[in-house]
Amino acid sequence: VMDNDAVFYRELPKVELHAHLNGSVSAQTIEKLISRKPHLNIEHSMTAIGKGQRRTLDECFEVFRVIHKLVDTEEDILMVATDVIKEFAADGVKYLELRSTPREERDTGLTKRSYIETVIKAIQKCKEEGVDIDVRFLVAIDRRNGTEVALETVNLAEEFMLSSDGLVVGIDLSGDPTVGHGKDLLPALQKAKNSGLKLSLHLSEIPSQLDESDLLLSLPPDRIGHGTFLHPEVGGSQSLVDKVVQKKIPIELCLTSNVKGNTVPCYAKHHFKYWYELGHPTVLCTDDKGVFCTDLSQEYQLAASTFGLSHEAVWKLSQQAIDSIFGPETVKQQLKEKWNDLHPQLFK
Numbered sequence: 001v002m003d004n005d006a007v008f009y010r011e012l013p014k015v016e017l018h019a020h021l022n023g024s025v026s027a028q029t030i031e032k033l034i035s036r037k038p039h040l041n042i043e044h045s046m047t048a049i050g051k052g053q054r055r056t057l058d059e060c061f062e063v064f065r066v067i068h069k070l071v072d073t074e075e076d077i078l079m080v081a082t083d084v085i086k087e088f089a090a091d092g093v094k095y096l097e098l099r100s101t102p103r104e105e106r107d108t109g110l111t112k113r114s115y116i117e118t119v120i121k122a123i124q125k126c127k128e129e130g131v132d133i134d135v136r137f138l139v140a141i142d143r144r145n146g147t148e149v150a151l152e153t154v155n156l157a158e159e160f161m162l163s164s165d166g167l168v169v170g171i172d173l174s175g176d177p178t179v180g181h182g183k184d185l186l187p188a189l190q191k192a193k194n195s196g197l198k199l200s201l202h203l204s205e206i207p208s209q210l211d212e213s214d215l216l217l218s219l220p221p222d223r224i225g226h227g228t229f230l231h232p233e234v235g236g237s238q239s240l241v242d243k244v245v246q247k248k249i250p251i252e253l254c255l256t257s258n259v260k261g262n263t264v265p266c267y268a269k270h271h272f273k274y275w276y277e278l279g280h281p282t283v284l285c286t287d288d289k290g291v292f293c294t295d296l297s298q299e300y301q302l303a304a305s306t307f308g309l310s311h312e313a314v315w316k317l318s319q320q321a322i323d324s325i326f327g328p329e330t331v332k333q334q335l336k337e338k339w340n341d342l343h344p345q346l347f348k
């Protein structure tokens with residue numbers, strides 16, 4: 001049974017802009033995958049970080065390696081993407097940008113191309129079934145794989161941007177922040193930007209990435225993921241903050257991910273406060289709802305209870321997220337109308 005407040009957050013129309021496909025796999029879907037591959041001897045406890053648990057970044061990235069073993073065929077990807085989209089829709093998400101790293105698996109014949117095609121197929125299937133959510137796709141670059149793979153990924157993304165009927169809208173830069181350097185990926189990112197792909201980059205997710213963040217901000221990216229260590233209070237710098245503010249680059253904030261991944265000490269000290277008080281565009285997101293056992297309604301509720309936001313303020317936050325989407329202007333207008341239509345129902 002849900003209390004009234006939980007109902008408000010679920011019925012609140014929401015925009016999700018930072019969701020890694022394989023980190024978003026629910027417990028139910030993990031169980032289906034495990035029963036397809038019992039020989040792997042994987043248990044659900046190996047793919048999720050439960051309530052009150054915290055892990056090091058290394059341990060978190062180990063979780064993705066386990067999930068990738070469970071998701072290694074076109075059939076798996078189709079199921080995972082379809083389930084994830086339906087779960088976001090059931091949580092009141094009206095617009096979703098999913099991101100995922102195209103992977104090649106020699107054993108199953110999966111190629112980077114068929115990987116992308118399969119995610120697109122899942123999006124189209126949900127649309128045909130009338131699921132009430134607009135879904136777009138960001139093709140992800142895993143920073144550990146270096147220059148060549150980044151370029152190959154961008155080339156594929158450019159191709160699908162033109163052939164997917166507007167479903168592929170951008171590039172994500174993610175992966176273990178302790179591995180690799182942004183300078184090696186700059187040419188690929190620049191090429192993507194020049195071709196019209198939007199860029200969402202994980203930036204300053206850990207301390208001591210000031211040079212890299214400064215370099216990547218020169219592109220500039222269209223959105224920033226996390227930006228945990230950009231501001232001077234945590235070892236960033238005022239000049240980095242000034243650049244982000246001047247260019248009005250929206251920041252995707254994932255509270256539970258940062259607490260469970262141990263990059264912020266507790267919810268109350270999350271950098272949401274810093275950017276929200278500046279009046280800078282911030283978008284609440286889940287990052288990896290499956291791994292971190294959360295959903296977007298819960299993230300909004302946590303932000304509100306931690307920082308004392310009224311329902312009106314929360315509404316504004318979810319509404320303003322529309323301005324940061326990578327989808328076209330027509331979609332922004334449709335979403336704004338949808339929000340207006342739903343407002344009376346939530347504030348009766």
Ligand SMILES: CC(C)=CCNc1ncnc2c1ncn2[C@@H]1O[C@H](COP(=O)(O)O)[C@@H](O)[C@H]1O
Pocket residue numbers: 020021022023056057058060061064099100101102140142174175176177202205257258260261262287288
């Ligand atoms: C460790 C931790 C706190 C995780 C949250 N922060 C993250 N930081 C950087 N890259 C990420 C994060 N979460 C997921 N990813 C990326 O998303 C991938 C999983 O989704 P996919 O296979 O691309 O569909 C991971 O292998 C990684 O490349």
Ligand SMILES: [Zn+2]
Pocket residue numbers: 018020174202225287
């Ligand atoms: Zn992320």
